[in-house]
Amino acid sequence: MKEVLINAERCLGCRSCEIACAVAHSDSKNLLGAVGETDIPIKRIFVHQAGKRNIALSCRHCEEAPCIDACIAGAMHRTADGLVDNTGGTGECSGCWMCVMVCPYGVIRSEIDRRLALKCDRKCMDESAEPACVRACPTRALKFVVVDEFSRDRRQRFLDAIGNESV
Amino acid sequence: MHIAIIGNSAAGLTAARTIRKIKPSAGITVISDESGPAYARCLIPEILAGVRDIPGIGYATQQFYQDYDINLRSGIKVSSINAVNHKLKLEGGQVIKYDRLLVATGASPVQPGWPGSDLPSVFTLRTASQAVMIRKMAIDCASAVVEGGGLVSLKAAYALKKRGVKDVAVIVRSPHILMKQLDRDSAGLVENDLTSVGIKFYYGTGLAAAIQGPRGELQSVELEDGRQLPAGLVVIGKGVQPNSELIRNAGGKINRGILVNEYLETSLPGIYAAGDCIEVTDSVTGAQVVSGLWTLAVEQGRIAGCNLAGQARKYPPPLTRLNSAQFGSVPFVSVGDVQGGDELAVYQGAGVYRKLCFRDNRLTGFIMAGLVDRAGVYTSLVKQAKKLSAPLKDRLINGKVTGADILPILTRQGGIQ
Numbered sequence: 001m002k003e004v005l006i007n008a009e010r011c012l013g014c015r016s017c018e019i020a021c022a023v024a025h026s027d028s029k030n031l032l033g034a035v036g037e038t039d040i041p042i043k044r045i046f047v048h049q050a051g052k053r054n055i056a057l058s059c060r061h062c063e064e065a066p067c068i069d070a071c072i073a074g075a076m077h078r079t080a081d082g083l084v085d086n087t088g089g090t091g092e093c094s095g096c097w098m099c100v101m102v103c104p105y106g107v108i109r110s111e112i113d114r115r116l117a118l119k120c121d122r123k124c125m126d127e128s129a130e131p132a133c134v135r136a137c138p139t140r141a142l143k144f145v146v147v148d149e150f151s152r153d154r155r156q157r158f159l160d161a162i163g164n165e166s167v
Numbered sequence: 168m169h170i171a172i173i174g175n176s177a178a179g180l181t182a183a184r185t186i187r188k189i190k191p192s193a194g195i196t197v198i199s200d201e202s203g204p205a206y207a208r209c210l211i212p213e214i215l216a217g218v219r220d221i222p223g224i225g226y227a228t229q230q231f232y233q234d235y236d237i238n239l240r241s242g243i244k245v246s247s248i249n250a251v252n253h254k255l256k257l258e259g260g261q262v263i264k265y266d267r268l269l270v271a272t273g274a275s276p277v278q279p280g281w282p283g284s285d286l287p288s289v290f291t292l293r294t295a296s297q298a299v300m301i302r303k304m305a306i307d308c309a310s311a312v313v314e315g316g317g318l319v320s321l322k323a324a325y326a327l328k329k330r331g332v333k334d335v336a337v338i339v340r341s342p343h344i345l346m347k348q349l350d351r352d353s354a355g356l357v358e359n360d361l362t363s364v365g366i367k368f369y370y371g372t373g374l375a376a377a378i379q380g381p382r383g384e385l386q387s388v389e390l391e392d393g394r395q396l397p398a399g400l401v402v403i404g405k406g407v408q409p410n411s412e413l414i415r416n417a418g419g420k421i422n423r424g425i426l427v428n429e430y431l432e433t434s435l436p437g438i439y440a441a442g443d444c445i446e447v448t449d450s451v452t453g454a455q456v457v458s459g460l461w462t463l464a465v466e467q468g469r470i471a472g473c474n475l476a477g478q479a480r481k482y483p484p485p486l487t488r489l490n491s492a493q494f495g496s497v498p499f500v501s502v503g504d505v506q507g508g509d510e511l512a513v514y515q516g517a518g519v520y521r522k523l524c525f526r527d528n529r530l531t532g533f534i535m536a537g538l539v540d541r542a543g544v545y546t547s548l549v550k551q552a553k554k555l556s557a558p559l560k561d562r563l564i565n566g567k568v569t570g571a572d573i574l575p576i577l578t579r580q581g582g583i584q
Contacts, residue, residue, distance in 0.1 A: 048569040072209035074227070098462065099543075100542055101543055101546055103570075104543050104570065106544040106570040
């Protein structure tokens with residue numbers, strides 16, 4: 001399965017991914033239209049600072065996803081494509097925030113008024129078969145790739161290096 | 168290989184699903200005293216409120232059992248386990264032979280003992296069928312009394328109000344609601360959320376007796392302090408106790424709940440247990456407590472499923488306090504030990520409350536009310552129980568911590584990518 005990976009050395013913190021994500025989840029699917037919509041389109045990726053670096057974070061679609069275990073409504077589930085999604089499952093999201101409470105990445109939003117948890121659902125792909133955040137990234141800090149064990153290790157070493165700065 | 172599972176809720180169903188993935192050829196029988204496919208137990212207040220029906224809170228469809236080749240025997244009670252001969256006896260006499268067994272029998276509400284508590288309009292709220300009965304009765308009801316200040320009671324009270332019951336009173340023995348989850352200030356925010364829809368609270372007392380009308384029907388209740396409140400129906404939420412009788416009668420070890428080892432196996436070889444019926448060790452406090460959370464039941468169901476299917480997997484001591492909810496407009500989250508700690512950090516803003524409890528520079532618990540975004544990052548730190556660096560602790564206290572701050576720790580853990 002392909003994953004969205006971030007190379008924090010390249011991330012400028014420009015938030016293009018956030019805007020692209022929100023636009024891709026709008027009705028009009030374009031920036032001008034999106035800002036005019038009554039329900040303001042909502043991003044599901046978040047650019048954070050960790051130490052001196054910027055990191056864009058969205059749902060990792062974990063193998064053993066704590067949000068699926070925690071969902072009391074049976075809404076959060078694994079799709080046939082291996083994604084973690086709280087729409088289109090057996091149950092309907094009731095806005096209890098159990099998933100928000102257990103997501104260690106903090107990337108599930110609580111839309112309190114709508115009683116709806118919102119997260120990366122990858123319903124933003126175009127003909128290029130890349131997510132909107134990846135397409136929008138001007139420095140290719142975000143990549144959509146198949147992660148093998150080797151790159152997993154390399155990623156870990158990189159994250160460990162950041163860790164020494166921030167944690 | 169035939170694996171029998173008693174219980175068709177979070178733990179039982181997750182175990183069945185897990186076993187099927189690991190062992191495509193295993194025979195799986197799920198036996199439940201409730202009828203129909205599994206439903207989301209935590210959502211039964213929505214049935215009471217009239218917002219959803221039983222299929223509307225479905226957790227698995229009938230099709231699921233066919234797809235996973237699970238033999239579902241619903242609406243049947245298991246009367247005994249013969250651990251020596253590996254046999255279950257069902258009510259009615261039928262015998263089922265098993266190679267391995269999972270007991271996921273859940274828990275039952277604590278029954279009240281005051282005079283009149285056996286009247287038909289006095290309910291506990293644990294099953295979908297109870298919720299349906301209360302909903303029916305609530306149609307013609309002008310007043311209802313709910314006993315208990317816990318989550319189930321408050322959800323029931325809110326649902327009754329939503330259903331259209333004019334007067335809903337909640338009787339709370341403790342000084343504030345949600346004693347296990349919240350402190351006085353955060354409970355105040357949640358209480359306001361409930362009083363704003365017209366629910367009334369009576370503190371420091373309990374129910375003493377039911378007062379019947381001329382035809383024997385419930386008319387009002389008397390409180391321990393002598394006050395009387397009109398009540399067409401009563402819902403009792405005084406907690407639950409594990410259903411451990413089957414294991415007890417079969418000779419297995421029980422304390423507060425069924426005792427299991429780190430593989431979730433009971434003292435009876437080949438018999439595992441998971442969910443609300445077992446006792447676990449809290450990872451923060453080290454206390455032996457009854458496991459009583461949907462989330463933990465799912466987790467345990469998966470681990471037990473692996474072990475039942477022959478893939479040995481340990482279950483580490485869980486965080487047993489993990490609650491989140493929203494009644495009206497105030498979401499709240501409570502994780503870990505929110506009473507203890509040697510250092511507190513409290514933030515209060517307009518409609519927002521956050522309290523962090525530290526012990527020895529480790530985050531041991533927290534409360535969030537009004538805003539709950541990124542609560543999971545805090546939960547993750549409670550689970551890790553690592554000493555916090557000064558900058559990270561500052562970010563926690565200022566409410567600025569994000570997943571990016573703890574990424575290195577997360578990716579080191581197994582399971583989570």
